[in-house]
Amino acid sequence: MSSEPVTAPEPVPDPAPRTPHPLSVPHFRNLWLGATISLLGDQFYLVALPWFGRQLTGSDLILGTLLMVAAIPRAVFMLIGGAVIDRFSARRVLMTTAAVRMLLVGAVAVLVWLRLIQLWELYALAFCFGVADAFSFPAGPALMPTLVQPEQLQSANALLQSSTVTTQTLGAFPAGWLIARWGVASALFFDAVSFLGVIAALLKIPDPPKAPAHARPSMLHAITEGLRTVRHDPALLALMSIFATINLCFSGPIYVGLTSLAQSQFHSAKAFGAWLFFLSGGMLVGILLGGRIKQPRRRGLQFSIMSLLAGLELIGIGLIPKFGAIAAFLALIGLGVGFVNVQFSAWLQLRVERALLGRVMSVLMFSAVGLVPVSYAVSGVLAQWSLRGLFIAAGAVLAAASVLAMSGKAAREID
Incomplete structure (x- = not known):
C-alpha cells in the first residue's frame, strides 16, 4: 500500500506586534498628566481675568478688549515662535513659557489679594499670555514626534486633545465656584500652581540633538x-x-x-x-x-x-x-x-x-x-x-x- 509523503505544515506567520499605548511611554505619560493639570488651571485664568476686569471697571467693553490684547501678539509673534522652537527645541520653549506664565499669574494674584491691582496690569498680563501662546501653541505638536513612535502619534494626539476639550468643558464650573467662595485671587493662585506639573514633566525630558551652530540660519531666513x-x-x-x-x-x-x-x-x-x-x-x-x-x-x-x-x-x-x-x-x-x-x-x-x-x-x-x-x-x-x-x-x-x-x-x- 502506497502512502503520500508527509510534509511539514507551513509555519503560521507571527501576528504583527501590537503597538504599545502612548501612556506606556514614561515621558509622554508624565507630560500628559502635567499638561492636563495645567490646562485645567488655564480655565481658572480664563474665567477669573474677564470676571475681575468687569468687577474693576463695571464695563462690558473690557471683555472684548482683553481678548484682543491677547490675540494681537499671539498672531504677530506666531511665525517667530516657530523659528525659535526649531532653533532651541520645543521642550525648552514650552518650559520657558510655562515658567514665565507661572510667575506672571502668581504676581497678579498677589496684587489682587493685596487689593493693589490696577487695570493696566490686567492688560499687561493678557498681552504677555498672548506672546507666550505664540511660542507654546506650535511647540506642543512639534515636541510630540520626539516622545512617541510614529504609529503612536494619533493616539497620543487624541489623549492631549481630549484633555484640552474636557478641561474646557468642565473647568469653568469649579473656577466659578472657587471665585465665589474665596475670590479671584484664589483662582489665579490655582492657575499659577498648576504650571508646576507641566514644568516638572518637561524637566525630565531630554532635548533632541541640536544642529551645529554654523548650520543654523538667521531668524528671518528660518521663518x-x-x-x-x-x-x-x-x-x-x-x-x-x-x-x-x-x-x-x-x-x-x-x-x-x-x-x-x-x-x-x-x-x-x-x-x-x-x-x-x-x-x-x-x-x-x-x-x-x-x-x-x-x-x-x-x-x-x-x-x-x-x-x-x-x-x-x-x-x-x-x-x-x-x-x-x-x-x-x-x-x-x-x-x-x-x-x-x-x-x-x-x-x-x-x-x-x-x-x-x-x-x-x-x-x-x-x-x-x-x-x-x-x-x-x-x-x-x-x-x-x-x-x-x-x-x-x-x-x-x-x-x-x-x-x-x-x-x-x-x-x-x-x-
Missing part, C-alpha cells in the same frame, strides 16, 4: 524657510487654506453670533453655555473616535467633507434658530472637527521634516489665529444686519470653499 516649505507642498498648502477658511467662517459666528442669539432670542447666558457644552461634547466624541483609527485613509477627502458639512450645519443654524436644533448642529460640527483634527495632527507630524516642524506648525497656527480678529469684526457687522444672515453667509462661504477644495487634486490626494 522664510518655513513659509517656503508650505508653499512648495501642494497638500500642505491646500490643508492650511481649508483650515484658515474654517477659522474665518467659524470663530466669529460661534462666539459673536451665538452670544447675540442667546441674548436676543433666549435672554439667558445659560443657552450660550449649553451650546458650547454640546459643541465641546461633540468634539470630545470625535477626538476619541478619530484616535481609535489605526490606519486612516483618504484624510484629505475626509477633511473636505467635514468642512462642507460644517458649512451646511452653520446654514442650518441660520435657517432653524431653535435651541434644540442649534445644539444638535453644534454637536455635529464638534464631532467632525474633533474626528479630523486628530488624524491631521499625526499626518502633519509625520509628513514634515523634524527640523522644520516648529516653523510649519507656526504657519498652520498663524493661519488659524491670525484670522480670528477678522472673523470677530466681520461677524459683529453682519450680526447688526441679520443674525440669521450671519450664519447663512458664513456657512455658504465655508461650503463653497470646501467644494472647491474637493475639486482640486492636492486635497483629494492627502492620505
